[in-house]
Amino acid sequence: xxxxxxxxxxxxGVGPEVISAGKRVLVKAGERFGLAFSFEDFPWGxxxxxxxxxxxxxxxxxxxxxFDAIYLGAVGHPDIPDHVxxxxxxxxIRRGFDLYANVRPAVLYAGVDSPLAGRRPGDIDMVIVRxxxxxxxxxxxxxxxxxxPEELAVQTAVFTRRGIERxxxxxxxxxxxxxxxxxxASVTKSNAQGFGMVLWDRxxxxxxxxxxxVETESLLVDAAAMNFVRRPESFDVVVASxxxxxxxxDLSAIITGSIGLAPSANLDPSRRFPSLFEPVHGSAPDIAxxxxxxxxxxxxxxxxMLEHLDHSEAAGAIEQAVAxxxxxxxxxxxxxxxxxxxxxxxxxxxxxx
Numbered sequence: 001x002x003x004x005x006x007x008x009x010x011x012x013g014v015g016p017e018v019i020s021a022g023k024r025v026l027v028k029a030g031e032r033f034g035l036a037f038s039f040e041d042f043p044w045g046x047x048x049x050x051x052x053x054x055x056x057x058x059x060x061x062x063x064x065x066x067f068d069a070i071y072l073g074a075v076g077h078p079d080i081p082d083h084v085x086x087x088x089x090x091x092x093i094r095r096g097f098d099l100y101a102n103v104r105p106a107v108l109y110a111g112v113d114s115p116l117a118g119r120r121p122g123d124i125d126m127v128i129v130r131x132x133x134x135x136x137x138x139x140x141x142x143x144x145x146x147x148x149p150e151e152l153a154v155q156t157a158v159f160t161r162r163g164i165e166r167x168x169x170x171x172x173x174x175x176x177x178x179x180x181x182x183x184x185a186s187v188t189k190s191n192a193q194g195f196g197m198v199l200w201d202r203x204x205x206x207x208x209x210x211x212x213x214v215e216t217e218s219l220l221v222d223a224a225a226m227n228f229v230r231r232p233e234s235f236d237v238v239v240a241s242x243x244x245x246x247x248x249x250d251l252s253a254i255i256t257g258s259i260g261l262a263p264s265a266n267l268d269p270s271r272r273f274p275s276l277f278e279p280v281h282g283s284a285p286d287i288a289x290x291x292x293x294x295x296x297x298x299x300x301x302x303x304x305m306l307e308h309l310d311h312s313e314a315a316g317a318i319e320q321a322v323a324x325x326x327x328x329x330x331x332x333x334x335x336x337x338x339x340x341x342x343x344x345x346x347x348x349x350x351x352x353x
Contacts, residue, residue, distance in 0.1 A: 004037050004309060005066070006039050006067060007040055007071070013074050018279060021295035022295065025350060045075055045089065046080055046283075060092075065273060070275070072276055073278070076282050098273060099275060100163065100166060101130075106126050106128065108125070108255075109322075109327065110326065112326055124252075128248055129240075130239075131163060135163075136241060140155075159196035164199065164203040182215060185216070186218045188219075189244070221244045259281045262300075263298070265304040275308055277302065277308075279297030292342060295345055296325075325348045
């Protein structure tokens with residue numbers, strides 16, 4: 001039996017609820033496909049911050065590095081500024097482990113209604129590939145006259161040819177592996193940001209020449225947002241910078257029915273470091289503790305974890321179980337118009353497995 005070691009950071013809000021569901025599904029899939037999971041829980045996040053003044057300990061990356069993968073629930077608390085929680089936990093892991101590709105699929109499943117009129121199951125099936133370690137999120141800059149009336153803030157985005165090229169190449173390779181439309185759309189704002197985004201456009205064109213069998217499209221981010229609503233069926237793989245990929249992947253989640261269905265993988269394709277898997281949704285403090293959070297995004301993130309770890313059959317079984325529960329339309333959480341609990345939805349997925 002293959003042993004997999006998983007570092008678990010359940011985090012804040014609904015994080016522990018959905019992570020508990022995901023762990024149960026992983027164990028069930030393991031029983032079916034000959035996998036044994038060793039989970040180690042790390043109590044990092046907002047409660048850790050209240051006690052220690054930081055989101056995780058200084059040696060956190062050293063503790064995480066030996067694991068096969070990291071499973072994260074959610075990070076965020078209404079009493080802590082978002083930039084503190086993000087820069088205190090998730091971004092240091094992404095940068096420290098060079099998890100440069102944030103892969104976020106968005107699928108309109110059978111049994112789920114899109115808010116877009118006339119969209120049927122399968123009409124929307126895209127993947128957002130977001131550059132995950134540089135761009136607009138590098139935290140280069142600072143304050144002058146901090147907290148004074150004349151305060152000045154400088155925020156600098158950083159783009160490197162290496163950083164752009166590797167995430168764009170991954171997007172093309174993913175389009176070929178998916179074997180569907182074989183299309184890659186690149187999203188920038190190079191008419192307004194004439195250095196970093198122009199470098200992105202040029203690099204995209206250079207990499208595209210290596211993949212003559214893949215159709216390409218370059219869009220400004222405002223046009224891309226419009227076309228996600230107007231013609232979502234035309235998109236296959238979308239590659240974008242840290243900021244634009246973040247925003248567009250939330251939009252892609254909503255047009256496929258609920259952000260509660262959206263999984264996310266933070267990947268080091270070279271596998272030097274453990275990759276991190278999480279739902280797209282946040283900590284949702286308004287429903288934390290009520291037992292009604294949708295666990296499916298977290299469960300699908302577990303499937304992405306298994307796919308990355310070369311257990312495609314187990315990953316596919318989890319995806320099929322989720323799709324089957326959604327198609328039946330009998331068991332669903334309130335975000336999908338139902339009245340079932342996190343536990344009941346998880347039980348339905350387990351039964352399918």
